[in-house]
Amino acid sequence: MSTTATDLSPAAAAFDVRPTDVPLADAEREALMASPTFGTVFTDHMARVTWTADAGWHDRRVEKHGPLLLSPASAVLHYGQEVFEGLKGYRHADGSVWTFRPQANAARFQASARRLALPELPVEDFLGSIEALVRADRAWVPSGEETSLYLRPFMYASETFLGVRPSREAEYVVIASPVGPYFSGGVKPxxxxxxxxxxxxxxxxxxxxxxxxxxxxxxxxxxxxxxxxxxxxxxxxxxxxxxxxxxxxxxxxxxxxxxxxxxxxxxxxxxxxxxxxxxxxxxxxxxxxxxxxxxxxxxxxxxxxxxxxxxxxxxxxxxxxxxxxxxxxxxxxxxxxxxxxxxxxxxxxxxxxxxxxxxxxxxxxxxxxxx
Structure with a gap:
């Protein structure tokens, strides 16, 4: 099911939204978000894009957050061919949700991929994946002081192959986690x-x-x-x-x-x-x-x-x-x-x-x- 919201960017509209069949109940979600701990609670969905050397980037989707299927021979497990990013979604007083300089994160993600001999994700896909995921899980963006939705885009070599060469297959994934203030009780040296x-x-x-x-x-x-x-x-x-x-x-x-x-x-x-x-x-x-x-x-x-x-x-x-x-x-x-x-x-x-x-x-x- 693809969203048809008129204010959705073309990059986000390219992502097919496949809602989870087991969304967390409102009461459970609110309990988890009451005092979120960094990186321990995750939203209902994740965004994904698949890459192969033959087909390029394809299958843009937002789907149920869950385990990734990996072969024991996946290249990432043996040669460490992976990169990641970190940024946040901030809820403003009017209820809107914003992120900070995502274009810079997208450019750095490309640079990291180049150094690790991974394919470079287009900036549009980086921005679109974040927007599509946050829109699907907007209820997970906290509104308390210095709270935010931490976004973790990452890419890994997914080819089933043990030879030492760049992988011909890769998966790009974005997961999200509501987080509270990094310093509980205020900023401390x-x-x-x-x-x-x-x-x-x-x-x-x-x-x-x-x-x-x-x-x-x-x-x-x-x-x-x-x-x-x-x-x-x-x-x-x-x-x-x-x-x-x-x-x-x-x-x-x-x-x-x-x-x-x-x-x-x-x-x-x-x-x-x-x-x-x-x-x-x-x-x-x-x-x-x-x-x-x-x-x-x-x-x-x-x-x-x-x-x-x-x-x-x-x-x-x-x-x-x-x-x-x-x-x-x-x-x-x-x-x-x-x-x-x-x-x-x-x-x-x-x-x-x-x-x-x-x-x-x-x-x-x-x-x-x-x-």
Missing amino acids: VSIWVAQDYHRAGPGGTGAAKCGGNYAASLLPQQAAYAQGCEQVCFLDAATNTFLEELGGMNVFVVLASGEVVTPGLNGSILEGVTRSSILTLLQEAGHAVTERPVPLAELLDGLADGTVTEVFACGTAAVVTPIGRLAGDGFDLTVAGGATGAVTSAVRTRLTDIQYGRTPDSHGWMHRLV
């Missing part, structure tokens, strides 16, 4: 462990792609961070082991006493975050000098010790902006901003979330209406 014996990615590797292997590589160092009483891990560059790169899933910013804000420049092994690029723009509009350059760990530690560094924060889709209150590693353990959320961190987070939730005008055209 986190403690960061700087990994000096493990690296997330290296020159010429897949660091700039959003693929599962990069995150798998971060899990063991993340365990080490937990053992040191820290919530997150920060990685250094693999070539020299001296420059900050990024956290396991977030970009990092350093605020100087002069008002300048510094962030590691994109070097091929750092993910180009959509939130990161947006924050660069907002900081410049707020009057801050913003510099993208290599940031030596030694420089950061010296700056925290002598006061020339006043704040450090990280950013990403899930948490938006995360203040860092402690930076620790082998041979150092320093407090940042007195262990509190700094003024620059707080201001840029407020500015960004106000745009996302429609509380302030979007002068950049970043918001994209879904419903």
Whole structure:
């Protein structure tokens, strides 16, 4: 059954909507959405598009959320050929649902696919799949403060074949999960462990792609961070082991006493975050000098010790902006901003979330209406 809504975009109208035969009852859904936990509850449907080398992209549909049928010989299970994205749907005060800069996510999804030798999904299909899914599951978009519908598009090599070559078959899927505020009880500074014996990615590797292997590589160092009483891990560059790169899933910013804000420049092994690029723009509009350059760990530690560094924060889709209150590693353990959320961190987070939730005008055209 295809929707015939007159305001449906052509890209979304291309998706055949096949409603689930077992939708969750309203009362059950509302109970689950009362205090949603990140990534544990999922909506009734998922969007899918199939690709084969012979037929290209085809069979665009929204169907019942459920298990995927995979052969034990599926290429993704043996060679890790997969990529993913993350973005959110925000319910505004008038009931409409919007997402933030999805075109940037679509472009990054294509870049990730190129690096993993997967087919590039057309931007129209990326945008259409999100709109079609959110329209089918609009009742799942929460309306509480700092709640949202987390959207997870991903693609994997589905060909049943054990040879080492790019897959000739792929599946693109989008699933959705209602989520609450990343920080229960308000935004709180986190403690960061700087990994000096493990690296997330290296020159010429897949660091700039959003693929599962990069995150798998971060899990063991993340365990080490937990053992040191820290919530997150920060990685250094693999070539020299001296420059900050990024956290396991977030970009990092350093605020100087002069008002300048510094962030590691994109070097091929750092993910180009959509939130990161947006924050660069907002900081410049707020009057801050913003510099993208290599940031030596030694420089950061010296700056925290002598006061020339006043704040450090990280950013990403899930948490938006995360203040860092402690930076620790082998041979150092320093407090940042007195262990509190700094003024620059707080201001840029407020500015960004106000745009996302429609509380302030979007002068950049970043918001994209879904419903």
